[in-house]
Amino acid sequence: MNNSFINLLKIHFLEYKREPAVLFWTIIFPVALSLVLGVSFSKKDQVFQRAAIIIDLDKDNFFLSKIKNNINENNTLIYQSAKGQNSYGFHMKFDFVNREEAFKLIKKGLVSIILEPYNNNIRIFFDKNNSQAELAFFQLKSFLAEKVNVSYEIVSEEITVKGGRYIDFLLPGLICLGIMNSALWGIGWSFIELRIKKLLRRMVAAPMKKSEFLASHFISRVIMAAVEMLILCLFGYFYFNITISGSLYALIAVFICGNLAFSGIAVLVGSRAQNSRIGNGLINAVSIPMLILSGIFFSYINLPEAIHPVIKALPLTQLADSLRLVFNEGANFLDVWFSCVYLSFIGFMTSYFGLKIFKWY
Amino acid sequence: MKPIIKINEITKKFKNLTAVDNLTININEGENTAILGPNGAGKTTLVEMIEGIQSPNSGEISILNMNWKNNEKELRKIIGLSLQETRFIDKITVYETMLLFASFYGLKKEKAEEMVILSGLNDKKDSLTMNLSGGQKQKLSLGIALINDPKIIILDEPTTGLDPHARREIWYTLKEQKKKNATLLLTTHYMEEAEFLCQRIIIMYQGKIIADGKINDLLKYHGARELIEFSFYGKKEPQFLFDLPDVKDVNIDFEESKIRLYVNNISKILPIVLTAANKAKFKILDLQCRKMNLDDLFLSLTGKSLNE
Numbered sequence: 001m002n003n004s005f006i007n008l009l010k011i012h013f014l015e016y017k018r019e020p021a022v023l024f025w026t027i028i029f030p031v032a033l034s035l036v037l038g039v040s041f042s043k044k045d046q047v048f049q050r051a052a053i054i055i056d057l058d059k060d061n062f063f064l065s066k067i068k069n070n071i072n073e074n075n076t077l078i079y080q081s082a083k084g085q086n087s088y089g090f091h092m093k094f095d096f097v098n099r100e101e102a103f104k105l106i107k108k109g110l111v112s113i114i115l116e117p118y119n120n121n122i123r124i125f126f127d128k129n130n131s132q133a134e135l136a137f138f139q140l141k142s143f144l145a146e147k148v149n150v151s152y153e154i155v156s157e158e159i160t161v162k163g164g165r166y167i168d169f170l171l172p173g174l175i176c177l178g179i180m181n182s183a184l185w186g187i188g189w190s191f192i193e194l195r196i197k198k199l200l201r202r203m204v205a206a207p208m209k210k211s212e213f214l215a216s217h218f219i220s221r222v223i224m225a226a227v228e229m230l231i232l233c234l235f236g237y238f239y240f241n242i243t244i245s246g247s248l249y250a251l252i253a254v255f256i257c258g259n260l261a262f263s264g265i266a267v268l269v270g271s272r273a274q275n276s277r278i279g280n281g282l283i284n285a286v287s288i289p290m291l292i293l294s295g296i297f298f299s300y301i302n303l304p305e306a307i308h309p310v311i312k313a314l315p316l317t318q319l320a321d322s323l324r325l326v327f328n329e330g331a332n333f334l335d336v337w338f339s340c341v342y343l344s345f346i347g348f349m350t351s352y353f354g355l356k357i358f359k360w361y
Numbered sequence: 362m363k364p365i366i367k368i369n370e371i372t373k374k375f376k377n378l379t380a381v382d383n384l385t386i387n388i389n390e391g392e393n394t395a396i397l398g399p400n401g402a403g404k405t406t407l408v409e410m411i412e413g414i415q416s417p418n419s420g421e422i423s424i425l426n427m428n429w430k431n432n433e434k435e436l437r438k439i440i441g442l443s444l445q446e447t448r449f450i451d452k453i454t455v456y457e458t459m460l461l462f463a464s465f466y467g468l469k470k471e472k473a474e475e476m477v478i479l480s481g482l483n484d485k486k487d488s489l490t491m492n493l494s495g496g497q498k499q500k501l502s503l504g505i506a507l508i509n510d511p512k513i514i515i516l517d518e519p520t521t522g523l524d525p526h527a528r529r530e531i532w533y534t535l536k537e538q539k540k541k542n543a544t545l546l547l548t549t550h551y552m553e554e555a556e557f558l559c560q561r562i563i564i565m566y567q568g569k570i571i572a573d574g575k576i577n578d579l580l581k582y583h584g585a586r587e588l589i590e591f592s593f594y595g596k597k598e599p600q601f602l603f604d605l606p607d608v609k610d611v612n613i614d615f616e617e618s619k620i621r622l623y624v625n626n627i628s629k630i631l632p633i634v635l636t637a638a639n640k641a642k643f644k645i646l647d648l649q650c651r652k653m654n655l656d657d658l659f660l661s662l663t664g665k666s667l668n669e
Contacts, residue, residue, distance in 0.1 A: 002473070004464035011453055011461060018452040018489070197448035201414055205444075206465040206505075207437035361414045 008216035183262035191270030192279035260347030268354035371420030382568035395555035441511030480504030496527030
């Protein structure tokens with residue numbers, strides 16, 4: 001039995017096996033990156049702060065009115081301590097939301113601390129292992145002491161257990177980054193390289209079935225991305241105690257649709273380029289803006305709100321946001337179906353146009 | 362012999378350049394045909410149109426009464442081809458590459474093994490293609506072209522850049538394949554290759570055919586079979602050469618200070634040339650007399666060498 005599809009698929013894996021650098025960049029590098037960033041961002045301070053304040057619409061609260069007296073029209077507190085040797089200031093933007101929404105925001109990494117007023121006290125929720133959250137707490141503490149004069153209770157367990165840490169935010173992002181890079185370089189670049197070598201035209205003239213050629217690229221990349229995701233998940237579980245709180249089916253659906261989207265984009269990117277400079281440029285032009293804007297390493301919430309709709313329309317943002325929902329917020333398929341449809345749509349449309357203009361010869 | 366490839370008034374243009382200009386030829390079944398011409402003559406464009414890799418702007422190509430628009434699948438199965446330049450997947454071995462291409466034709470593993478041996482690459486069977494020499498890569502390319510026992514073999518400069526030994530090895534592999542009565546069409550810069558492998562020669566220049574036929578017929582048609590070649594000093598045209606009897610053509614190359622006289626009978630003409638030169642006090646240097654070859658024919662037709 002000498003099946004052409006099996007042979008095409010086998011060749012992708014033989015290339016991996018014989019090119020150890022590929023294995024390093026696709027598997028070991030993301031794990032190392034998650035380790036370095038996950039550990040270092042539990043030690044490093046950051047400047048920008050966002051906090052959620054839980055509001056109960058039925059009750060007027062003493063604390064809320066005090067806070068509202070101290071913030072500007074953008075709900076931002078601009079605090080400067082009394083002048084002196086240890087004088088310091090900070091900016092903190094507040095989101096006034098209900099309890100459920102507040103916990104969703106912290107899990108998405110959109111706020112680092114939650115304040116919940118009750119009676120004349122407040123409960124403060126934050127992750128003590130998250131230095132950004134801890135800094136926010138200390139900043140708030142001096143503000144509360146000076147301006148509000150309210151007693152507080154710290155609740156950190158609920159946050160640390162359910163994944164409000166930076167690594168909980170980072171790990172799904174790295175999986176998405178892996179899917180994007182795997183498709184763009186593994187499929188898009190592979191097409192360009194085969195075209196540069198004039199091997200693509202030779203294979204088509206052989207005659208190779210184009211459908212088998214495309215399918216072998218897609219399947220080999222899905223398998224590699226799945227292996228990469230599995231290794232990252234295992235590493236996250238054993239080193240950072242990260243678990244998938246949502247549905248496994250939802251995770252698989254998001255993963256497959258993300259691969260579809262980026263495979264389609266890769267087909268489009270690799271459809272015509274005939275030299276490495278154009279190929280490199282095209283791939284970078286597609287991947288770098290998404291890498292910067294889609295909130296892989298840091299939340300896009302601090303970027304200007306005017307561009308948020310654009311950011312949310314990016315496939316990497318859709319993929320990362322929905323994967324984080326599954327990982328950190330216990331989402332099931334119904335919570336991510338829109339992203340799945342959107343990603344699949346992007347995948348089908350880009351591959352349709354890519355194949356329309358594809359230069360096989 | 363009946364035509365297996367019919368090319369009717371095809372033209373191919375790239376922006377302002379006409380690579381193939383209203384060309385009509387038939388290639389006969391079982392015939393070995395070489396297309397010769399310098400770089401840019403349109404050889405590769407012509408064979409790539411025959412291979413279905415490029416489409417003509419106008420005109421028709423029919424192969425066994427089929428065409429690329431309607432019969433691509435059938436045509437791919439009966440054609441074996443080797444492109445002017447093909448690189449392989451670096452980290453894949455010779456055998457794996459052969460196996461992959463065999464599978465495209467639905468052939469068994471045994472066929473891939475047979476072709477590795479036939480291509481003379483058995484000792485390199487497990488070598489990665491990135492570690493092959495230029496000649497070995499060409500052998501692999503030829504093996505792939507022949508793997509489906511094609512009725513029509515189209516090779517675009519199969520031995521360009523190879524040393525004479527590697528070139529001859531490829532010629533003998535092709536001679537072996539010819540026993541299966543395939544039709545061979547190749548492009549080449551090398552007249553020896555054309556003479557060794559092919560009965561019919563087509564010479565292309567600037568997208569057109571300027572000569573077509575058997576080697577001897579072409580030389581005969583040109584009216585001369587032999588050549589007297591010598592060097593000279595000075596920049597003045599030696600007028601007496603044009604007045605000599607039985608000299609078919611005179612080619613003077615002032616850049617290289619060389620003169621070529623196209624004649625039919627060297628032994629008869631040479632004493633006349635030497636006497637006339639002596640009388641005109643013209644000094645002849647590096648005298649050579651030989652039979653005309655295709656390069657000489659091309660030079661006499663276009664004023665340029667095939668290898669330019």
